[in-house]
Amino acid sequence: MENTEKGITTAENYISDLFAKNGPDEYEYQQIFDLVDNLTDSEVLSFRKYMKPILNPNTIIGFSYTKPFGYNGDFFIIEKIYQRYCNPDKQYIKWDKYFHEFPAAIAVVNRKTMAIEMFEKLNNKANGDAKNVLILGSGPVSETFEFFEKNNDSTLQFDMLDLDKRAISFAKVKNAKYLNSMTFHHKNVIRFAPDKKYDMIWSAGLFDYFKEKHFVYLLKKYYEYLNEGGEMIIGNFDIKNPSKKIMEILGDWFLHHRSEDELKKYAIQAGIDKNKIDVFKEPLGINLFLRITK
Numbered sequence: 001m002e003n004t005e006k007g008i009t010t011a012e013n014y015i016s017d018l019f020a021k022n023g024p025d026e027y028e029y030q031q032i033f034d035l036v037d038n039l040t041d042s043e044v045l046s047f048r049k050y051m052k053p054i055l056n057p058n059t060i061i062g063f064s065y066t067k068p069f070g071y072n073g074d075f076f077i078i079e080k081i082y083q084r085y086c087n088p089d090k091q092y093i094k095w096d097k098y099f100h101e102f103p104a105a106i107a108v109v110n111r112k113t114m115a116i117e118m119f120e121k122l123n124n125k126a127n128g129d130a131k132n133v134l135i136l137g138s139g140p141v142s143e144t145f146e147f148f149e150k151n152n153d154s155t156l157q158f159d160m161l162d163l164d165k166r167a168i169s170f171a172k173v174k175n176a177k178y179l180n181s182m183t184f185h186h187k188n189v190i191r192f193a194p195d196k197k198y199d200m201i202w203s204a205g206l207f208d209y210f211k212e213k214h215f216v217y218l219l220k221k222y223y224e225y226l227n228e229g230g231e232m233i234i235g236n237f238d239i240k241n242p243s244k245k246i247m248e249i250l251g252d253w254f255l256h257h258r259s260e261d262e263l264k265k266y267a268i269q270a271g272i273d274k275n276k277i278d279v280f281k282e283p284l285g286i287n288l289f290l291r292i293t294k
């Protein structure tokens with residue numbers, strides 16, 4: 001599919017052909033990414049008009065576009081990504097299948113796997129002692145649920161923090177078996193005042209929504225609540241996220257993408273010694289993790 005020569009008219013025909021067969025097949029996935037990446041600003045409105053049949057909460061991308069909970073990246077959409085949920089309706093199923101192949105969606109699933117591995121490492125290190133973990137912007141709390149399912153002997157105690165009451169209710173039901181190891185706080189991370197220190201502070205899918213000023217403020221604030229030997233791990237999408245444009249155009253989903261150097265710079269601005277800072281990535285390299293040790 002060439003989007004350059006005949007521009008948006010070609011795109012309209014291409015998309016109407018896709019809808020005629022209820023959505024893209026695998027061989028068309030890259031064509032759509034390319035089409036979106038080549039759209040000019042003036043073509044975006046028309047493109048969204050052609051895509052209207054799926055820009056509603058029945059598809060994952062449409063759920064993001066319409067924001068039924070008032071903001072992007074709510075617990076419900078993240079849980080759909082984790083569960084690889086596809087609406088069974090034939091008008092939507094192929095579009096949801098396509099969404100799960102967005103590199104950014106795969107990176108989100110990867111970060112859950114990484115969280116579980118980090119908790120397992122801490123639990124092994126704890127060697128039977130209690131260790132405290134704080135999760136900032138805890139959402140559906142799937143990573144912790146899966147961690148407990150695999151590690152019945154865990155001695156980790158989790159504090160979960162989320163601004164959205166619906167996220168907390170959902171997470172409590174999901175984690176009903178493990179509530180003796182979890183405390184939920186319905187609080188804004190900016191205002192939360194912890195009553196203890198933590199061995200690990202984990203946050204994925206939250207700091208990408210904050211401007212630099214708030215990012216640095218939160219690093220500084222939560223570093224104070226880290227135990228000696230503890231670590232704070234903060235996820236953020238990389239500037240090289242190949243799904244950036246499609247997320248913005250179809251999902252109206254805007255994030256502050258950041259480079260490794262920017263993340264390190266924020267930690268230094270927060271007053272943290274540069275020897276205590278490093279950045280690692282999930283396997284696709286799309287989600288970066290700033291790690292700060294104490």
Ligand SMILES: C[S@@+](CC[C@H](N)C(=O)[O-])C[C@H]1O[C@@H](n2cnc3c(N)ncnc32)[C@H](O)[C@@H]1O
Pocket residue numbers: 073074075078136137138139140141142161162163164167187188189190203204205206
């Ligand atoms: C994209 S989700 C990520 C959820 C989870 N960390 C994960 O990776 O599965 C972001 C979560 O942060 C919550 N959130 C957004 N802003 C917040 C704030 N200022 N304080 C606390 N939670 C917030 C949202 O309600 C949502 O549940």
